Amino acid sequence: MTIVLVGMPGCGKSTAGRQLARQMGWSFADSDAEIERQIGCSIRSFFDRQGEERFREIEQEVVERLARPSQLVLATGGGAVLRPANRRALAQPGNHVVYLRATPEDLARRLRHDTHRPLLQGGDPLRRLRDLFRQRDPLYREVASFVLDTGRTSVPTLVNLLHMQLEMAGLNAKPGGPQPGA
Template identity: 45%
Template structure:
């Protein structure tokens, strides 16, 4: 399997897209791009401020514009925001010459990883766990539909997830040789 031009990481907040994306990019010799950080750089403001001033719809429009731009990158691992899949128009940008990896995690794991993070506007409510439940119910089918590969991240270190993903992206040559040798022995 030859490597795709782009690997796009989708999944809920707290799945590890940024951390795993950086490690994966380093392993592949690709550059890493976090779409949320790019939006903040271009806007000169953080995401909570964008949500406060422009609302979620304004943020999603900025996100769509960035995803269109990133759909032309080569040799990149791109971490998307959790809601990037909510606009149907983004699906084509995400798929364009890319392999999509869904980093799937349980709502409990998301809650543990995000409950103290004040940079997540959708969770700034009295019951963030119920919001995570609702988001998962709406978004999980979209992540799954788009994904070429689904990787569970619950109770796994980012390095383990990257190692497992690398095994799926670039199967080890010696495994193939060993497999071929065994096949050859069986037919001799």
């Protein structure tokens, strides 16, 4: 089984995912970090040189590879759900997709000093986050097994909420407990 975390940029996918994987004794992967390893530069630089469409093609290849069911917690890039092929790969049998939902206002507060996310550079970041949220929220919900509102939740609280949701889904994901498929 793979636990897939989806949501807007800055919602906590990578931070919470890394801690969840550590507590479960599973592997962790961040699709954006894997893409950067593959392309040999930052996503922002790649966006500037090659454009979003080429980035999405590479992202699709990486998501397809990483989303195969295994004992993995996978944090996806915020736009990974834009392509139908990615949504199918993420929501395939054996995967549990968690949508970490945060409001555009909370995200703007968290990301106010971020200079690495190409879609949030320049102009009005809050307006851009609102536009992205309107576009992506239905897609996150389409693939999600369940939704967790992150709001102003701390990372430890978020990880505990993830554990509780996985337990309620019939998965024994308690820290230190027997793991799914064991």
